[in-house]
Amino acid sequence: DQQVKQNSPSLSVQEGRISILNCDYTNSMFDYFLWYKKYPAEGPTFLISISSIKDKNEDGRFTVFLNKSAKHLSLHIVPSQPGDSAVYFCAASPSGFQKLVFGTGTRLLVSP
Amino acid sequence: NAGVMQNPRHLVRRRGQEARLRCSPMKGHSHVYWYRQLPEEGLKFMVYLQKENIIDESGMPKERFSAEFPKEGPSILRIQQVVRGDSAAYFCASSSSVSGAAYEQYFGPGTRLTVT
Numbered sequence: 537d538q539q540v541k542q543n544s545p546s547l548s549v550q551e552g553r554i555s556i557l558n559c560d561y562t563n564s565m566f567d568y569f570l571w572y573k574k575y576p577a578e579g580p581t582f583l584i585s586i587s588s589i590k591d592k593n594e595d596g597r598f599t600v601f602l603n604k605s606a607k608h609l610s611l612h613i614v615p616s617q618p619g620d621s622a623v624y625f626c627a628a629s630p631s632g633f634q635k636l637v638f639g640t641g642t643r644l645l646v647s648p
Numbered sequence: 649n650a651g652v653m654q655n656p657r658h659l660v661r662r663r664g665q666e667a668r669l670r671c672s673p674m675k676g677h678s679h680v681y682w683y684r685q686l687p688e689e690g691l692k693f694m695v696y697l698q699k700e701n702i703i704d705e706s707g708m709p710k711e712r713f714s715a716e717f718p719k720e721g722p723s724i725l726r727i728q729q730v731v732r733g734d735s736a737a738y739f740c741a742s743s744s745s746v747s748g749a750a751y752e753q754y755f756g757p758g759t760r761l762t763v764t
Contacts, residue, residue: 577760578758579739579755579756579757580755582753582754625690635706636683638690638692
């Protein structure tokens with residue numbers, strides 16, 4: 537039972553353009569959402585988060601959008617850089633719990 | 649400004665042996681989490697601990713796996729009598745107890761366990 541889904545296993549974007557990574561969830565008890573970036577043989581690196589009481593959060597080149605009615609969130613990276621090439625994981629936390637439920641990841645490749 | 653530290657980074661065990669994975673949280677963090685990542689999959693929650701207390705172990709296999717976070721020293725994830733299916737990357741994360749920041753978990757580099 538995959539409660540957090542990242543349906544695109546990979547995404548290719550040119551340097552300078554926008555990268556949009558998508559994530560869907562099924563559990564309406566999730567109230568906090570996070571995005572992590574992961575390089576091979578390293579641990580996930582926290583990027584940005586959003587509470588369910590908001591619909592947008594921005595930090596530099598990264599913006600996360602949350603659409604609660606559609607149970608959908610997305611991460612926008614503008615402008616994309618080759619160093620952004622990594623696997624991106626969406627994660628969610630159920631209300632009252634502090635564990636994270638992860639999606640299966642999207643591999644982003646930003647080409648020069 | 650040390651982050652989350654895990655050791656060893658790589659661990660090879662024969663079937664039936666014990667594996668001990670250690671995790672030191674970030675300075676100032678009192679919450680520790682363990683996750684496991686199987687090949688080509690996302691991370692799966694295993695256990696959440698605070699000092700001397702297991703808060704949530706809903707993701708831990710019922711047998712052979714245990715975790716602790718003693719008053720002094722690192723958190724330990726212990727796997728007894730390892731089997732080939734235990735081969736995975738095990739990640740530790742930590743978070744602050746400050747309200748609102750507890751959900752932001754910071755991960756260590758992981759321990760890659762290989763069972764031969």
